[in-house]
Amino acid sequence: MAAESQRTTTVSSTVEDYLKVVLKIEDMKQRASTSRVARHLDVADATVTDMLRKLKKAGLLEYKPYYGATLTRKGRRMAVRMLRRHRLLEMFLHQVLGYGWEQVHQEAERLEHAVSDLFISRIDALLDYPAQDPHGEAIPDARGFRQVEDDLCLAEAEPGSYIIRKVTNSEAEFLAYLDKVGLRPAIRFSLQEKAPFQGPLKLLPEGGREPVYLGLEASGSIFVVPLKQRPPAPLPEGAASRQAGDRPGRATEKEEA
Amino acid sequence: MAAESQRTTTVSSTVEDYLKVVLKIEDMKQRASTSRVARHLDVADATVTDMLRKLKKAGLLEYKPYYGATLTRKGRRMAVRMLRRHRLLEMFLHQVLGYGWEQVHQEAERLEHAVSDLFISRIDALLDYPAQDPHGEAIPDARGFRQVEDDLCLAEAEPGSYIIRKVTNSEAEFLAYLDKVGLRPAIRFSLQEKAPFQGPLKLLPEGGREPVYLGLEASGSIFVVPLKQRPPAPLPEGAASRQAGDRPGRATEKEEA
DNA sequence: CCCCATTTTTAGATCAGTCTAATAAATTAC
DNA sequence: GTAATTTATTAGACTGATCTAAAAATGGGG
Ligand SMILES: [Mn+2]
Ligand SMILES: [Mn+2]
Ligand SMILES: [Mn+2]
Ligand SMILES: [Mn+2]
Secondary structure (H helix, E strand, O other): OOOOOOOOOOOOHHHHHHHHHHHHHHHOOOOEOHHHHHHHHOOOHHHHHHHHHHHHHOOOEEEEOOOEEEEOHHHHHHHHHHHHHHHHHHHHHHHOOOOOOOOHHHHHHHHHHHOOHHHHHHHHHHOOOOOEOOOOOEOOOOOOOEEOOOOEEHHHOOOEEEEEEEEOOOOHHHHHHHHHOOOOOOOEEEEEEEOOOOOOEEEEEOOOOOOEEEOHHHHOOEEEEEOOOOOOOOOOOOOOOOOOOOOOOOOOOEEOO | OOOOOOOOOOOOHHHHHHHHHHHHHHHOOOOEOHHHHHHHHOOOHHHHHHHHHHHHHOOOEEEEOOOEEEEOHHHHHHHHHHHHHHHHHHHHHHHOOOOOOOOHHHHHHHHHHHOOHHHHHHHHHHOOOOOEOOOOOEOOOOOOOEEOOOOEEHHHOOOEEEEEEEEOOOOHHHHHHHHHOOOOOOOEEEEEEEOOOOOOEEEEEOOOOOOEEEOHHHHOOEEEEEOOOOOOOOOOOOOOOOOOOOOOOOOOOEEOO
């Protein structure tokens, strides 16, 4: 109940990137260890040790030596804000300036630190408050709420029909390839078979041309939602029926303040 | 004739701002002295001494101790490039995102260092290759050519009719004020009188409402072109008649490679 | 329970950009 | 032409972000 001191601490773009990485790791349900953070940022482990100590002192995360970092409420708020900026910027670059989905990440990675809040709110309005970025990832709203993702990793999917929800990989070559073979968010496809022993997946995109073979590795960054056969999950009693946007697989819940 | 090594040296945003300031000072026909550069950038003189030495070593400017700096061809190229970025960004913010002309400068000052060349060329096309920014300042073209400004400082103007060409002042309050009283680029007005002894100017903007009184100081950042009575300057023989865009006071010459 | 491979931290440096205070050069004033 | 004033440089220091190499802690396998 203690009235959260709404201090708008200003941090460097370096710090902003550290916070984003820790959030990303936490979102993947992993431990934000020194080396993992270092790998994501492509800096030396020693550098991260230092920085995590500094961020702890700044109250942005908890840091236990030899263990790793956990975002505090304040750090999380800032990290989610960066996520919103990044994804809105990607969408803007894609929709307004005609960038390819494989080009947006790099530019947004720099712009996210440079644009003002006014810029962000203007592009948000210009784009009519988009809910996803060009890769299908959810854009947190202005208050920091995020949609709960209810999709499934293609690497774990069984043969059947799916719709692509998002692709969580920013390597330009990979994205350009997916685009070429017709795999993009909102595209329907059928997973025809999975070769055993880490073998490739065979899928057929919507337009029904050539089948596409995808390594298991690659399929790990594609997230999908099963099509059709949706068992009308019996609502547990008391669970108010959720109206609005209950189209297949689109989560409506939110989290994070 | 020696094939200019087209090395695309990469510099920090700090260096970019130093180069811009030196160019600005040179454009005002002043000597880019240590203290003048320091004042423009709001840093200590000692900091500038250091930096100028570094920029000289990098071949971006000449530096004579106790005298000051002069841009080299390379330094000038980079400075003009930044000018182009800055002004295109201002125009973009104004036209596409609806920023007021008093808001664009601050944002562009950061974005100019963060956007890619692709971003710049996309907004250039989106805006249909604008020639001026929201303050009426000329936008250098992609090759680094700049229009020669043939306007006149209002502080030096005699009573008569004028059109506002540009306003070279980025203080938000001042610009907001000018806007409020109806003084903007392309607006016509008549200078009715100049009080003697550094006194204020009395002008009447186009719409013919209230007269506006402007301090001499303020009038120093407003540049104008006389209206009407254009003595049809006798072309010296051999001077090919310039076609295209010869509307009152619009210069067509260019400079700088 | 101890050893070893892995992970992490510590120690010591570097680099860019900045500052303040002290000194020196240049310019202006008389 | 010397003194006073202004401008510029030097000296020394600091901060933030990074590195490499060395030391220390952790955590499994035997
Ligand atoms: Mn970034
Ligand atoms: Mn994205
Ligand atoms: Mn700038
Ligand atoms: Mn401008």
